[in-house]
Amino acid sequence: MPFSMSVKTLDYTPSWPTYPSLWMGGYCGAPRGNQGVTDRRLRAQCVVIDDGAGPKVMLRVDVVSIPRYVHQAIRTAVLSLVGNDNGRFLIICSHTHSGPMIGTTRPSPYVMMDLTAADISAIEGTTTVFINQMIALVQQTVAMARTPVTLWYKEGNATIGYNRAEEPNVLTTISALIARRTSDNGLHTVLFGYACHAVSRGNDRIFCSDWPGAATDVISNALGVQALFFQGAAGDQEPNDPHSPSMATSLGTTLGNAVVSMVNSGGWNAVNGPVSTFYNEIQIPLSVDFGDPAAVIRARNSYNDRLDTFPPDDFAYRHAEVMIEQIHGDGLPKVFPMPIQRWNLGGLNILAMSHEVLSQYEVTLQSQTPGWLWIMAYANETEGYVAANGVLQAGEAKHFGYEAGWTDEDQLSGPGSWTTFYAWPAPLKFSPSGAAGPGTTERLVLDACTAMLNL
Incomplete structure (x- = not known):
């Protein structure tokens, strides 16, 4: 066309x-x-x-x-x-x-x-x-x-x-x-x-x-x-x-x-044309279910502890302030929205993923997708990092936990990690050992991308 x-x-x-x-x-x-x-x-x-x-x-x-x-x-x-x-x-x-x-x-x-x-x-x-x-x-x-x-x-x-x-x-x-x-x-x-x-x-x-x-x-x-x-x-x-x-x-x-x-x-x-386009948004769960009142209480206590541990000029102190304000206000977020988009131009697939997506997604999707695939990230909105399960499992063992979003406690935002600066209360959900299981970040993202590429 x-x-x-x-x-x-x-x-x-x-x-x-x-x-x-x-x-x-x-x-x-x-x-x-x-x-x-x-x-x-x-x-x-x-x-x-x-x-x-x-x-x-x-x-x-x-x-x-x-x-x-x-x-x-x-x-x-x-x-x-x-x-x-x-x-x-x-x-x-x-x-x-x-x-x-x-x-x-x-x-x-x-x-x-x-x-x-x-x-x-x-x-x-x-x-x-x-x-x-x-x-x-x-x-x-x-x-x-x-x-x-x-x-x-x-x-x-x-x-x-x-x-x-x-x-x-x-x-x-x-x-x-x-x-x-x-x-x-x-x-x-x-x-x-x-x-x-x-x-x-x-x-x-x-x-x-x-x-x-x-x-x-x-x-x-x-x-x-x-x-x-x-x-x-x-x-x-x-x-x-x-x-x-x-x-x-x-x-x-x-x-x-x-x-x-x-x-x-x-x-x-x-x-060649025609151009077909698709848009979807998935909801990635955090590592903690903040719909559970007991989990919210634990988070509040942990962030209060940080106010006693870190000086007021530290990132972690200010982040803890924000989290406690949210707990006493509209509540902590329960999911991490992720828009995903696909353009198909006569055999060329452009897959656009929101947020700071790590390279493993590119490697995996390229390996399982026939034909030409152009992966874009930082698409539409950028509100944090989306790592694959291996990096999420490792926490501070890889690059100080920055891309994982946690350091010493996988139920809490890591001081100095992306979840602190992007103001999230906890990292994204992952399988603590082995391959990514159902409902985890990697599985949800890959399944959504694969389904969109197969439309």
């Missing part, structure tokens, strides 16, 4: 006073705010693919994370543009740690940086500006005239990082989808994906799109078209050391040159 496409890029790099807050997301520690300095601009980009049956929209943005309520606000506002079909609208974050903090829930700016109520209110103001800009970008791109194109898919390889969670998986695959104008076969757009944390710049106060931005610049400058980056299952994938501004440029150049070489060589596979 014929395709048509429209693409638009927005430089949304925040500046004051348009953005009330320039607080930055991505690193836990002392308050970290931009003071007007930018190295590499932050992009929001929207691509519309129409197969003759209406537009399908991808929005990708250079930001560390989008919490659930922000995702839902954007989705609700643009859904009518895609026929009120959730499957036809997709958001992906690059996960750069050198962008603004968006949202005030997960992660928690109070737990992470001990920000004041006024600071948090300013972040909410910036979040409102961000939401409105993303909605407008989608509206404008959908309204643009679309260019008739053909679509082509190819995979390549590059190595720019390692597995920080002491797992064997190092993801090196580059996924690329190019559009060529039907009129003259000229290159129209490049979409490319890779899996690695966008932290190669390091922790400073400068806005930067990190290595994804550097790679995008290399591709756009070499090929003269818009290039759009889509992050993969990078939850345990770390860029090469040492982290520095020059490393962001170096790694981005390596990846960008690899994509340029792919485009300039043969071996591309034609992608």
Whole structure:
């Protein structure tokens, strides 16, 4: 079937006073705010693919994370543009740690940086500006005239990082989808994906799109078209050391040159329509059933103990405060929502998983799925890490328990782990030994993904 496409890029790099807050997301520690300095601009980009049956929209943005309520606000506002079909609208974050903090829930700016109520209110103001800009970008791109194109898919390889969670998986695959104008076969757009944390710049106060931005610049400058980056299952994938501004440029150049070489060589596979889309949301249980009043009492006692153990300037102290407030307020969360999405383009499956998904999911799903499979993560919303059962079992034995979400007690959020900074009361459910059993995180995620891929 014929395709048509429209693409638009927005430089949304925040500046004051348009953005009330320039607080930055991505690193836990002392308050970290931009003071007007930018190295590499932050992009929001929207691509519309129409197969003759209406537009399908991808929005990708250079930001560390989008919490659930922000995702839902954007989705609700643009859904009518895609026929009120959730499957036809997709958001992906690059996960750069050198962008603004968006949202005030997960992660928690109070737990992470001990920000004041006024600071948090300013972040909410910036979040409102961000939401409105993303909605407008989608509206404008959908309204643009679309260019008739053909679509082509190819995979390549590059190595720019390692597995920080002491797992064997190092993801090196580059996924690329190019559009060529039907009129003259000229290159129209490049979409490319890779899996690695966008932290190669390091922790400073400068806005930067990190290595994804550097790679995008290399591709756009070499090929003269818009290039759009889509992050993969990078939850345990770390860029090469040492982290520095020059490393962001170096790694981005390596990846960008690899994509340029792919485009300039043969071996591309034609992608045909129609495009079928699916959207589902699963509910992952926590390791504790907080529907049980006795479990809530145990959690309250444990978090009260932390208030006696940790000093007030510690993450764990502030997290314990938040948990106790929740217990005495609306209650602790009982599940971890996880949207999952699939686009099928004539044999190319794009599987988009929310949150910071670890590499084992990519490895497992690739091994059991025939044909071309492009896995994206950080999709739609990012509210924590989703590890496979082995990492969840290990706790602090792997990477200090950061990706597992627990350290010395698997029924409680680990001090300094993702569950603390993302303000969850406990890690995700797992089998304490052996393979992932029914109802555990790994089993639920893999079963949901497999079922969607088989639709």
